[in-house]
Structures are given as structure tokens and as C-alpha cells.
Amino acid sequence: MSAPHAQVQRADFDQVMFPNYAPATFIPVRAEGARVWDQAGREFIDLTSGIAVNSLGHCHPALVEALTEQAGKLWHVSNVFTNEPALRLAKQLVDATFAERAFFCNSGAEANEAALKLARRVAHDRFGPEKYEIVAAFNSFHGRTLFTVNVGGQAKYSDGFGPKIEGITHVPYNDLAALEAVVNERTCAVILEPIQGEGGILPAAKAYLEGARALCDRHDALLIFDEVQSGMGRTGELFAYMNYGVVPDVLSSAKGLGGGFPIGAILTTEALAKHFSVGVHGTTFGGNPLACAVASAVLDVVTSPETLSGVRERHARLKERLEALGAKYGLFSQVRGMGLLLGAVLNDEWKGKARDVLLAAEAHGLMVLQAGPDVVRFAPSLVIHGADLDEGLDRFERALASLVQA
């Protein structure tokens, strides 16, 4: 048996872990705010927040306090009992959004799984067994459970796992005519990301979401917004739907909701929530007191006007600098996205090379992400200090310079 604090290295990954990830060559061991240190004490600026997860930076004092305080009180009681942190969090979410009811789970995939099951259940209860079709967008990403990879619009995630789940249709994103052509009386739900995240940081057009809303109303289908990545202040509003003025029937959240602690949620109306009557759906860990206590603290900070206006200010700073860098080094065709979820789209010459950009950034002490092979993704902390953001972008410039010279 190995000692609990035995020395471990990156090479151990290949010996003891499933090979389904290809992690970086360094191992982060400590972090604070927007800075991360690896085993050798090398410092990185983090412009990723996990993948839009640690939205208040690393080890935010309010979150550390919420977690440690709850850790000394109550960790888990099962859903045979309710608990105070879950009730507090649900109240906060209901107060801050269109929703009247919250259901808690542990991840984005589980949130979408619940949302999709709810849509099928509602349609079944109200209209009978023929109404079960789900319409989703190509290139969308909704998680990695069997249902959510089938609903997601990327064959690479759904192929090779046996028979597909029936009744799912995909249409091109941001194409209202294509949506109109497939939504009908058998449709129980349309699920959309207000900004496609994994698909390349592609925001929806306002008219598209408005059109989707009208179509769903006309055909008694639920409109589900997957806000796992776009929510929790990322766009400068608490949820992205608020920028569009288009209200979904069901909203899924996760990632930033726990600020780095695993939690997911779906939000909906009382009339829809009632279809999940006792025993219809559930999860052991959903509504866990530790997760809910942390998420409550996250919401307190994120919903403050200073945080949300801070996102909009940082957006302008980040976008302008990325555009300038793109022009100077001739790499990007466009910088797109909202708030602090931005994608620098590689031009024809650099197409497919997002991973090379990531590796160059890493070599210059900077953590960035890709969103597919052609887009370099930025999702910094919503409260990143201006000086850290500038330093991160300076490092990014040095990384780009090294790439262009090579």
C-alpha cells in the first residue's frame, strides 16, 4: 500500500488513470486568485477558471469560509431529510431568476439529464406517449451521460456506444428556418445553449432565441436553456438569457454555480416542477450541504452589482487587447463571445492549431483553453485583478510572438 502522501508525478497518470484525458505536463498544487503554482513552484496566470468553473478565482476567501464553516457542521444527510444550505440556495436562485422551483444535482450533465427527463415527463403527462421528440443544435454540448451525448450535436461523443436514444433531431445553430422545419406537435423540448461553449464560443442571435421561444409556445414544447457554461455571471448578467430577454421554461446550471465545488441545478416553474412528484427522479448527493453552502456564497458575490459591472468592464479590456494581438500577429479572424467568455477564432492560416497556441501559452506561464481545434477560449475569473489580466495578456503576447517566429 502506498502512503497517503507518497510523491506522485505526471508520469504516474499513465500508470494508474484511465487514458480519457491528456493532462498538461505540469501538476498544479496550489492557487490563489488568478495565480496557480505547480509542483516545481512555477507560477501560471489562469485565464481558464477550470472551464468557466472557479469563476471567483482560486480559494476566494468567502468560499473558503463558507466551505470550512459548513464542514464543521453537517456534510450529508441524504434527501430523506432536507437541509438549510439547500433551502437557502434554492431561495436565492428563485429570487434572482424566472424560476419558482430548484432541483439540485452534481454536474452539468446531470442537470441536463434532469431537464430532458422533465420535458419528456411533462409531455407524457399532459399529451400522452407520442410527444417525446427533442430538438437540439449541431455542435452543441450538453454533457457525457448517454442521454446528453445523444442530445449533444457532436457525433464524436455519441458514436460507438450502442443504439442511439430515439427521438432526437439536430439542426444548424442560429438558423431559425431550420428549427421551424422540424419543431412540430411531437416535439417535447428544444434545448439550446444561449452561447455554444464547447462548440466554439458562438452566441445565439436574439431573433433566433425569440423565434425558438415562439415555436415552443406554438407547439406546447419546453424551451430548455443549457446555461451550464454561460450562466453564473459569465456574460455580465446572472444568466445569459437575461441579456436576450428570452425566458426559458427550464434552465440548467452547473460549472460556475459551485465556484469549483461540484454542483448542478435545474430551475423551472411550479407548474412544470410538479411533474417530478415524489419518487419520479432523484440523486443521492444532490443538494449536498457542503456544495449548497459554497454555491450560496458564490451567488452572493456574483449577484452583486459590482461583480456584474466588473465583468462588463473586463470584457472590454480583454476583447480589445485580443483583437489588437490578433491584428499584430495575424492569427485571428475574429474575437467573439460575451462578457468573460471569449473565443479568439484562428484564421485560415492557423486553423486547427488551437492546441499549439495552448502549449505556447503554457510555456510562457499562462493557462488558456481551446473550444474545438480552431478557437482559443478565455474564461478568466469574473473578479480577476486588472493587473493579473494585463500580465496574462502580456504572457499571451510573448506566446504568440514565439509561435509566429517559429
Ligand SMILES: *Cc1c(COP(=O)(O)O)cnc(C)c1O
Ligand atoms: C460543461 C458543460 C456541460 C457538462 O457539464 P459536466 O459538469 O461536465 O457534466 C453541459 N453543458 C454545457 C453547455 C457545458 O459547457
